[in-house]
Amino acid sequence: MTPPDPPSLPQPPADRPAPGLRQLWPLWLLVALTCLPEIVLELADSGIVGSTRWRPLAYQNGAFWAGLLRDWQPNFDAQPWTMFATYALLHVGFEHLLGNMLVLVWLGLLLWPDTGAARFLALYAGAVMGGALAFATLNQGASPMVGASGAVFGLAAAAIVQHWQRRRRPPAGPGGHGAGLLRASFEAIGLALGLVALNMASGWVQGAPVAWQTHLGGALAGAVLGLLLIPWTPARR
Template sequence: MGPRNITLPTHANAPAVIWLVGLTCLAEVVLTLAEAGGLGGLGLRRWLVMHGAFWNGLLAGWESLYPLQRELMFATYALLHGGLLHLIGNMVAVLALGGIVVARIGQKGFLFLYLFAAIGGAAGFALLSNSESPMVGASGAVFGLIGAWKFWEWQMRRHLGSPMQPLLQFMLGLVVLNVVLWLALSGLLAWEAHLGGFIAGVVFAAIVTPNIRYRI
């Protein structure tokens, strides 16, 4: 029987990961500084949310503010966050998981996966939520990275004949974490986006890396 603990290769500080994190941080850092300095940050935040957040209403007949807003919001929502803590939590996860993804499918693969998972997260929110509130944050994309990571771990465990129990325990912990956060945030957690992103990540990894030796 193979080892119980599986460690996948990683590529630390890949430029694509660093640049993506920097781009995602830009909006929230500017907004935080503007709000702290009394420079109209609240108005700017409202404007960005109106134009960049994911709105279920736009799929139900609301009028768009600009051409292709309905389509672009499936990606732009992931560039906005509800505050510094929200941003930091997501970006720490991207930095931690990005190296694993880059080591497996390269920097272009990482970017494609991130975008695919963000779109999947938005699709999950659209299908499973009837909320009319805006949805922002990169957690859908983050859960896509987690989905791909765990798919690759499953591949490795199957290849080595290692027990699947640690993988199943991780998945259970992920479910419990979402439930706890949903309760702590009084139901404001977009778990639908997490689920959609996770499924998108697994599907992406299964298509792009169908076996343990495949690379792009």
């Protein structure tokens, strides 16, 4: 039997070394594509390019409007479908974007050794979709929803799954297998409660309501997809 590891953030196993910066180009591309709309809209708001009307037009056509899944009239035929993806490319300001992108990069570095590009992007897309579905189901208001925070919460939930898989290695001694699993499960529950606290704190920090429905849906989708897409690390005896 191997001795228990000290508590720590997830680290890549020896057979899955941390990727180099060049190997992470899909992550950098995702960040760049997500940043581009807000950069353009910030320049338009400042009068440097385009028009100050660009931001409201972007929200009108790209934000997630739950009413479009009921009886609202879309601006174009495909809008009730495209908004499931485009809402994650729009933000309410540079601070909103920066917070999401910093966490996205951090979680990407944690998850990448176990997922690679294809599975990471599938996790991200699934969390975006899950966040939108939860918002559409649980929100009855007329306000639109924008931002990549649902996807970020999904990646955070997947990282908790990753942590649980790595920490369930049994400690030495009789009954070690059950003890390792119990320890890992308690740690995962603690991290999940941390996500809940983060959701509550984000509204207080921003001084405005947050789309908790999107955060919830993204987290649930990320947890399920994490179990399906992140390769299981065999528990060692």
